[in-house]
Amino acid sequence: ASPSVMIAVDIGASSGRVIIGRLPAASGQAPGTLEMEVVHRFPNGVTEIDGSLHWDAEAIYAQVKSGLEAAAAVVRQSGERVVSIGIDTWAVDYGLLDAEGQLIAPPHAYRDARTDAVIPTVHGALSPERLYAIGGLQFLPFNTVYQLAAEEDLAGKRALMIPDLLAYWLTGAERTEETNASTTALFDAREVAWSDVVFDAIGAPQLFADLIAPGETYGALRPEVAAETGLDPAVTVVAVGSHDTASAVAAVPAGDAEFAYVSSGTWSLVGLELDEPVLTEASRAANFTNERGVDGTIRYLQNVGGLWLLQECTRTWAEEGRGRELADLLGAAAALPAGGPVVDANASGFIAPNDMPQRLRAAVEAGGGELPAAPAELGSGVDADQAATVRCIVDSLAAGYAASLAQASELAGKHPEVIHIVGGGSQNTLLCQLTADATGLPVVAGPVEATAQGNLLVQARAAGLIKGGLNRLRAAIAVDPVRYEPQR
Ligand code: LFR
Numbered sequence: 001a002s003p004s005v006m007i008a009v010d011i012g013a014s015s016g017r018v019i020i021g022r023l024p025a026a027s028g029q030a031p032g033t034l035e036m037e038v039v040h041r042f043p044n045g046v047t048e049i050d051g052s053l054h055w056d057a058e059a060i061y062a063q064v065k066s067g068l069e070a071a072a073a074v075v076r077q078s079g080e081r082v083v084s085i086g087i088d089t090w091a092v093d094y095g096l097l098d099a100e101g102q103l104i105a106p107p108h109a110y111r112d113a114r115t116d117a118v119i120p121t122v123h124g125a126l127s128p129e130r131l132y133a134i135g136g137l138q139f140l141p142f143n144t145v146y147q148l149a150a151e152e153d154l155a156g157k158r159a160l161m162i163p164d165l166l167a168y169w170l171t172g173a174e175r176t177e178e179t180n181a182s183t184t185a186l187f188d189a190r191e192v193a194w195s196d197v198v199f200d201a202i203g204a205p206q207l208f209a210d211l212i213a214p215g216e217t218y219g220a221l222r223p224e225v226a227a228e229t230g231l232d233p234a235v236t237v238v239a240v241g242s243h244d245t246a247s248a249v250a251a252v253p254a255g256d257a258e259f260a261y262v263s264s265g266t267w268s269l270v271g272l273e274l275d276e277p278v279l280t281e282a283s284r285a286a287n288f289t290n291e292r293g294v295d296g297t298i299r300y301l302q303n304v305g306g307l308w309l310l311q312e313c314t315r316t317w318a319e320e321g322r323g324r325e326l327a328d329l330l331g332a333a334a335a336l337p338a339g340g341p342v343v344d345a346n347a348s349g350f351i352a353p354n355d356m357p358q359r360l361r362a363a364v365e366a367g368g369g370e371l372p373a374a375p376a377e378l379g380s381g382v383d384a385d386q387a388a389t390v391r392c393i394v395d396s397l398a399a400g401y402a403a404s405l406a407q408a409s410e411l412a413g414k415h416p417e418v419i420h421i422v423g424g425g426s427q428n429t430l431l432c433q434l435t436a437d438a439t440g441l442p443v444v445a446g447p448v449e450a451t452a453q454g455n456l457l458v459q460a461r462a463a464g465l466i467k468g469g470l471n472r473l474r475a476a477i478a479v480d481p482v483r484y485e486p487q488r
């Protein structure tokens with residue numbers, strides 16, 4: 001029989017990838033190691049329509065189909081067989097469908113400020129304490145519950161989360177993947193079901209599709225999609241941890257040691273893997289989230305700001321004609337002494353795009369610190385304000401990671417011995433070292449493409465290519481981890 005392969009569609013806020021995954025046969029007891037071939041990459045980002053931020057879902061879907069077409073061409077050559085497709089994206093956002101199942105408008109993007117006005121109304125109907133006791137989610141102004149409350153008229157409409165919307169377009173099946181449902185705050189963390197109490201409180205109909213768990217199947221490709229992409233119509237779309245963070249944490253290459261993780265990309269998701277949610281008042285007050293992971297695990301974590309701060313600074317500097325290579329910026333930042341100013345990387349004032357260097361400077365000044373004036377040349381071609389700003393971002397992230405991990409450990413009664421950093425941030429040596437220094441714990445960095453690996457491994461298990469729990473999946477992760485020891 002022809003060898004089986006899986007396809008991961010892995011889409012982040014700034015880029016998307018379509019990846020073929022292969023899992024060579026196990027030798028003896030050890031499972032094979034997952035191999036990945038990226039067949040398509042595309043940029044992603046929010047588009048502004050009439051002053052509000054949206055995702056161009058149709059354009060994303062067109063890119064997904066181009067990626068599937070590229071994958072089909074590869075397997076035609078190699079004689080392999082695609083068994084399934086898995087999709088993961090960021091969480092909380094959704095598309096609204098009309099009675100005919102047509103997308104009504106481009107989905108809103110979570111960085112849009114439209115929820116600000118409705119948050120007090122939602123909390124008036126259901127207190128933050130009650131909301132937390134049900135959903136166990138960190139308060140973030142973009143949680144789906146506030147976004148839905150900001151919608152004008154929901155009568156007769158249906159909603160699908162972004163990965164589910166793409167799965168719907170590929171298969172025709174309407175389902176809601178469970179790990180992503182757990183990020184809506186419309187979901188009961190203990191019952192693992194939609195919460196009528198929350199829908200009633202915001203006066204919205206329960207307009208989401210039935211749940212589907214990672215490993216279950218949405219359905220086979222629609223014949224039109226098979227024809228368009230050149231894939232076999234028997235190929236199925238399988239639910240994975242469709243929330244990218246769920247997939248990333250499934251691919252933390254943890255061994256036996258008690259571990260903490262940072263999924264470090266546009267956001268930094270910092271926390272622990274637990275068996276049960278922590279829904280205490282202390283946990284709510286500390287603003288920790290209990291999101292659902294693969295195999296019913298709980299991701300007990302906090303959103304700490306992320307590389308978004310750096311992405312936005314480099315974008316602004318490029319627009320000012322002061323664009324610099326990331327490696328040069330990080331090199332200049334690393335050369336600065338420790339002990340510079342730090343800000344709260346997760347302050348809500350950093351959520352929206354634009355003017356990031358200015359907003360950081362203001363936050364530093366508000367804290368009594370100072371950043372050098374712009375632009376004062378350093379020898380390296382990087383301006384002094386840029387080096388100091390980048391250093392401030394990385395110091396702030398490391399300090400945020402350390403504070404969140406200390407709190408999570410205390411609230412959950414855990415004692416992690418090692419921190420795994422996965423995602424793009426795992427390549428940032430300065431961030432990894434400063435995290436080890438700030439926490440006093442060793443940092444193990446990698447894999448970079450954890451989300452895609454977690455996505456593919458859940459599919460591989462659904463296809464019977466690998467058996468067992470998360471530890472077995474993790475044993476198949478391709479990574480050459482780099483270790484950082486604390487130095488201060
Ligand atoms: C990371 C992530 C976070 C979520 C944020 C918004 O990509 O999915 O887990 O809080 O994006 O959806």
